[in-house]
Amino acid sequence: MCIGKNISLLEMYKLVPAILRSFELELVHPEKEWTIHNAWFVKQSNFHVKLRRRVKQ
Known part of the structure; x- marks a missing residue:
């Protein structure tokens, strides 16, 4: 049992x-x-993303 499980979730x-x-x-x-x-x-490799801040409307 992990003590921090609920906090991390x-x-x-x-x-x-x-x-x-x-x-x-x-x-x-x-x-x-x-x-x-x-x-x-589950560990992914070759999974690179660009983040672009959304424009607030």
Whole structure:
């Protein structure tokens, strides 16, 4: 059992929507396939994105 699990989940549930709300994401190399290593955590490689701040309207 991890003591910080609930705190880290709460942070992810708040952080990810905040990033998606504030930035437009674009793949740097959309033609490249991602490499995925599935172990304890799923780790992606060759997954590079550009973040562009959204214009508030």
